[in-house]
Amino acid sequence: xxxxxxxxxxxxxxxxxxxxxxxxxNILDEGDPDLQLAILEKKAALxxxxxxxxxxxxxxHTYPEDWKIFGExxxxxxxxxxAGAERVARQFxxxxxxxxxxxxxxxxxxxxxxxxxxxGKASMADRLIYxxxxxxxxxxxxxxxxxxxxxxxxxxxxxxxxAAFHIFNGNAIKSLLxxxxxxxxxxxxxxxxxxxxxxxxxxxxxxxxxxxxxxxDDAVMQKELSELLIAMGNACIEIKVEGDGTYNLDQTSxxxxxxxxxxxxxxxxxxxxxxxxxxxxxxxDSVKALKGxxxxxxxxxxxxxxxKHDQEGGNGNxx
Amino acid sequence: xxxxxxxxxxxxxVLSPKKKVYPCHVNRISxxxxxxxxxxxxxRAAWDKAxxxxxxxxxxxxxxxxxxxxxxxxxxxxxMASTPPWRIVGTQMATNDxxxxxxxxxxxxxxFLQVQNGTWKTEGVVDIKTASPNIFPQLTDYAALGRYPWxxxxxxxxxxxxxxxxxxxxxxxxxNKSNLFDMRLVEFGLDMAYCDTLLEKAKVVNAAIVxxxxxxxxNDPDECPKCAWFSYCRPDLDSKxxxxxxxxxxxxxxxDRMAEIExxxxxxxxxxxxRDALLVKGQDIxxxxxxxxxxxxxxxxxxxxxxxxxDREEWRKSITKVA
Numbered sequence: 001x002x003x004x005x006x007x008x009x010x011x012x013x014x015x016x017x018x019x020x021x022x023x024x025x026n027i028l029d030e031g032d033p034d035l036q037l038a039i040l041e042k043k044a045a046l047x048x049x050x051x052x053x054x055x056x057x058x059x060x061h062t063y064p065e066d067w068k069i070f071g072e073x074x075x076x077x078x079x080x081x082x083a084g085a086e087r088v089a090r091q092f093x094x095x096x097x098x099x100x101x102x103x104x105x106x107x108x109x110x111x112x113x114x115x116x117x118x119x120g121k122a123s124m125a126d127r128l129i130y131x132x133x134x135x136x137x138x139x140x141x142x143x144x145x146x147x148x149x150x151x152x153x154x155x156x157x158x159x160x161x162x163a164a165f166h167i168f169n170g171n172a173i174k175s176l177l178x179x180x181x182x183x184x185x186x187x188x189x190x191x192x193x194x195x196x197x198x199x200x201x202x203x204x205x206x207x208x209x210x211x212x213x214x215x216x217d218d219a220v221m222q223k224e225l226s227e228l229l230i231a232m233g234n235a236c237i238e239i240k241v242e243g244d245g246t247y248n249l250d251q252t253s254x255x256x257x258x259x260x261x262x263x264x265x266x267x268x269x270x271x272x273x274x275x276x277x278x279x280x281x282x283x284x285d286s287v288k289a290l291k292g293x294x295x296x297x298x299x300x301x302x303x304x305x306x307x308k309h310d311q312e313g314g315n316g317n318x319x
Numbered sequence: 320x321x322x323x324x325x326x327x328x329x330x331x332x333v334l335s336p337k338k339k340v341y342p343c344h345v346n347r348i349s350x351x352x353x354x355x356x357x358x359x360x361x362x363r364a365a366w367d368k369a370x371x372x373x374x375x376x377x378x379x380x381x382x383x384x385x386x387x388x389x390x391x392x393x394x395x396x397x398x399m400a401s402t403p404p405w406r407i408v409g410t411q412m413a414t415n416d417x418x419x420x421x422x423x424x425x426x427x428x429x430x431f432l433q434v435q436n437g438t439w440k441t442e443g444v445v446d447i448k449t450a451s452p453n454i455f456p457q458l459t460d461y462a463a464l465g466r467y468p469w470x471x472x473x474x475x476x477x478x479x480x481x482x483x484x485x486x487x488x489x490x491x492x493x494x495n496k497s498n499l500f501d502m503r504l505v506e507f508g509l510d511m512a513y514c515d516t517l518l519e520k521a522k523v524v525n526a527a528i529v530x531x532x533x534x535x536x537x538n539d540p541d542e543c544p545k546c547a548w549f550s551y552c553r554p555d556l557d558s559k560x561x562x563x564x565x566x567x568x569x570x571x572x573x574x575d576r577m578a579e580i581e582x583x584x585x586x587x588x589x590x591x592x593x594r595d596a597l598l599v600k601g602q603d604i605x606x607x608x609x610x611x612x613x614x615x616x617x618x619x620x621x622x623x624x625x626x627x628x629x630d631r632e633e634w635r636k637s638i639t640k641v642a
Binding site for chain 1: 368369370371540544549550551553555556557558559560561562564637639640
């Protein structure tokens with residue numbers, strides 16, 4: 001259970017900045033186009049072998065428990081824990097540098113809390129990326145016990161700082177090795193090819209169109225909503241609210257922090273149009289601050305939006 | 320029906336108060352042989368920023384504490400029954416030496432080893448260390464102390480104890496944790512050059528404390544991730560992996576061919592084993608279309624001069640088919 005919670009907090013993913021478009025721009029901008037194309041062709045020829053070697057290393061240096069499956073069906077993603085990523089990194093020449101950390105205090109419905117944010121650069125060969133990792137006193141593994149959030153005095157600050165740092169390292173390594181948002185089907189194929197059992201990976205599943213429910217168990221609903229919004233954040237999807245109170249899905253930046261995206265989605269999801277006041281009433285950006293019917297409605301809406309997104313092949317407008 | 324008891328939560332609860340950390344304003348004698356000066360600095364300047372030790376390590380430390388009185392009793396009995404008799408006196412004495420005070424070094428020792436040859440004579444400082452049954456057999460001499468990061472620190476600890484008490488010999492009494500009657504005394508002399516390096520470390524740390532400026536990071540991918548101040552220190556790290564893609568058809572061909580005949584090689588080895596089990600040494604036989612004849616010979620081995628223990632770096636390869 002604790003392991004699962006760690007993975008849940010670990011799953012802050014962002015795609016690397018590189019894209020085919022930027023590579024093409026580089027070819028046109030830098031030196032002899034023929035030479036650049038020859039390099040690209042060579043890279044393309046080696047890509048398959050490179051992927052095979054990385055796959056073999058992944059299997060040799062990670063445990064099935066290091067992996068977590070988010071979502072279901074074609075949109076399901078396999079996420080590698082930071083600990084697993086750090087083991088894999090030792091096989092490659094990866095540099096992590098210019099690391100900075102900040103501590104941010106905040107106040108929510110539960111009272112005072114804080115989060116650590118680590119950011120820095122990482123490189124492998126000629127590739128350079130920016131990475132970030134955050135962890136807060138509201139994250140479950142350290143901040144939640146016996147169905148309630150701990151007082152911040154009961155949480156060791158060094159643990160929070162260390163968790164954020166490992167998430168930062170894990171994000172950097174996964175970005176460089178192309179392990180972010182690995183499709184679950186691809187992950188299963190890799191495991192199978194190496195004779196391993198992909199089913200040992202833990203799963204956080206969000207069912208299509210499951211019933212929202214209005215039970216009084218707020219903690220269960222908060223957990224479900226929080227996981228769903230983070231999964232959307234990991235998939236670079238943010239819920240937006242229009243002026244008339246309808247919801248849309250928006251594609252976020254590839255390097256956006258999924259936790260921040262999830263918080264923005266929560267705020268949008270709980271924003272509503274007041275017929276009485278004839279204006280939008282701003283929502284709350286913390287799932288933990290949601291209770292009772294408001295929580296129940298938010299969860300139901302989130303599930304409907306997510307189910308519709310799935311039905312439309314992952315590219316539709318949710319409203 | 321199986322009883323559902325969460326023992327782990329109980330263990331956590333019991334060990335939790337044992338993990339409490341306290342301010343440290345001196346260089347701990349048992350920590351000075353550390354490759355990272357910044358860590359020594361953090362032990363004093365950022366003692367409250369260290370990651371708490373995990374339950375596993377806390378349990379190991381607590382086990383040592385629980386064993387201590389029992390070991391002291393056994394050591395006392397064994398010492399008096401030995402030939403010649405020996406004993407440990409002056410246990411848990413704080414060091415009180417001007418030199419160490421000057422370098423802000425502090426610690427306690429388990430005591431002095433005294434041996435009775437007519438009268439009781441103090442031979443040197445001694446510390447009792449427990450070791451797991453896997454490690455204990457390897458801790459046979461001074462060189463063996465270099466094998467593990469924590470045993471390396473024992474050397475500096477004992478030598479500085481000796482220096483503090485004007486002794487020239489150091490003793491560590493290793494006790495096997497799985498059998499407290501399995502113990503071994505390892506002796507080594509005072510190495511002043513080595514002590515100087517430890518004193519120099521203390522000097523650098525003291526200066527850093529005064530200047531409120533931490534010493535440089537070591538940026539070691541083996542050492543840093545294990546450090547309690549890893550996330551506080553945030554060192555630049557190079558994973559030092561060296562995976563390289565090479566174009567070598569000959570090498571690839573060798574691997575491919577070896578893979579093709581691998582099953583045959585396994586079968587050959589199995590048959591060889593089965594064949595030898597059926598043969599009788601010295602008995603010539605004819606079997607089917609095969610003739611097996613034995614010849615006796617004497618192989619001469621030259622006398623080998625005794626070799627001292629030495630370390631040799633070796634590489635082991637693992638070969639994995641990636642396709």
